Amino acid sequence: MKNKAAVGLLIAVVIAVVGCKTQKGKLEFLHPDSGKRIAYGEQVKLTLNFPNVAVDSVVYSIDGNVFETKRDTSSVVFDTKGYGLGDRSLSARVYVEGKEDIAYSNVMVLPPNAQNYGFEVVNTFPHDSESFTQGLQYQNGVMYESSGRYEKSQLRKIDLQTGKALKSIKLDDKYFAEGMTIVDDKIVLLTWMENVAFIYSKDNLQQVGSFSYGASKEGWGLTYDGKQMIKSDGSNRLYFLNKTTGAEESSIGVYDENGAVGQLNELEYIDGKVYANVYQQEVIVIINPESGAVEGRINLVGMYNENRKPVDNELNGIAYDHQAKRLFVTGKLWSKLFEIKLVAR
Structure with missing residues (x-):
């Protein structure tokens, strides 16, 4: 019984570790959260969770229009003043050894209280x-x-x-x-x-x-x-x-x-x-x-x-x-x- 319990515990640990690694390896926006409301005029830092590999390039776009290209995994800044009010779609295309992966997010840019x-x-x-x-x-x-x-x-x-x-x-x-x-x-x-x-x-x-x-x-x-x-x-x-x-x-x-x-x-x-x-x-x-x-x-x-x-x-x-x-x-x-x-x- 003890051996079976130990085996079961080992399997659970392996699943947890594999799941954790899979989540850590997923390309996604860490900031801002999807659907976040942002004040007009705010400068928003865009931060990605990158796979644990060296990237060739990262192309950031807002509403389908490229606004910055990076050769590393550092954050970029989205200045809301340049894009107006309303829903803004964010995307990041990551290129590694000729392959492409894409992350998406969106924010709502709103004015101050009337x-x-x-x-x-x-x-x-x-x-x-x-x-x-x-x-x-x-x-x-x-x-x-x-x-x-x-x-x-x-x-x-x-x-x-x-x-x-x-x-x-x-x-x-x-x-x-x-x-x-x-x-x-x-x-x-x-x-x-x-x-x-x-x-x-x-x-x-x-x-x-x-x-x-x-x-x-x-x-x-x-x-x-x-x-x-x-x-x-x-x-x-x-x-x-x-x-x-x-x-x-x-x-x-x-x-x-x-x-x-x-x-x-x-x-x-x-x-x-x-x-x-x-x-x-x-x-x-x-x-x-x-x-x-x-x-x-x-x-x-x-x-x-x-x-x-x-x-x-x-x-x-x-x-x-x-x-x-x-x-x-x-x-x-x-x-x-x-x-x-x-x-x-």
Whole structure:
């Protein structure tokens, strides 16, 4: 019995040792751990567990692009500032005597915590409770608004003080109007799933052109930064469009300290930042359009409670008076439009 026990113990030890050697010989990332969240701007040391052999070379890549090649097993540094926010795929190809082995990992690069804001109502104005607000913009004393829904979509010029339409046009019944923006002397209006945007004269609202969408097939929000139009499609991406042709020229992902921020809806460009309604939330996020980082978050819970429905009654509509520095917000089928002031928390 003793001999059998000794043999069993010996076998167990051999298995443990072999298992340990196999694990030690596995090419893998020791740091960072796969799925690790990393602050934007951080310099991350990439460290591999190498097999116990002399390597010919190690080729490190991020998102499939080579960023460093080494002839030894020392660590390399990944500077997150050079690669932007979001998921980053890491790989290391190790070459030994003509043979290749590959290790993979991934990290999520996220911005610092956003500044949180509450609000203070400065003024209240009447708003058409039949307007299914999708786009809103203020310019030279006039509020411009697009109202959605099939068979009911409109584009209107509105008197701020009364909420009455100064001029309006109705879209064809097959179009669902979405976000809009003013580009010089034109108004550009998105449609939801019809893959087309219409261009109108700002003065008389006569249609003067149109363009089809690119990769972002749905139209949600639209704004203009003075050089390009910026479009949302309900995802966490912002698309930058040519101001004349509407062609997509670039895009960027939007992230806060918790991850991707999706459902981006109506947009407004204010002092270098993009303000975006988050669909079905009483929240506006303030986005840096260069990095995609959410730098601010405005909580508007409780601002409007008149017979609110759980759907089709959402906060949606941001406009800004650039001269008087006034911020306006409203929502779908709301009877009021609010001028608000942000209160830092």
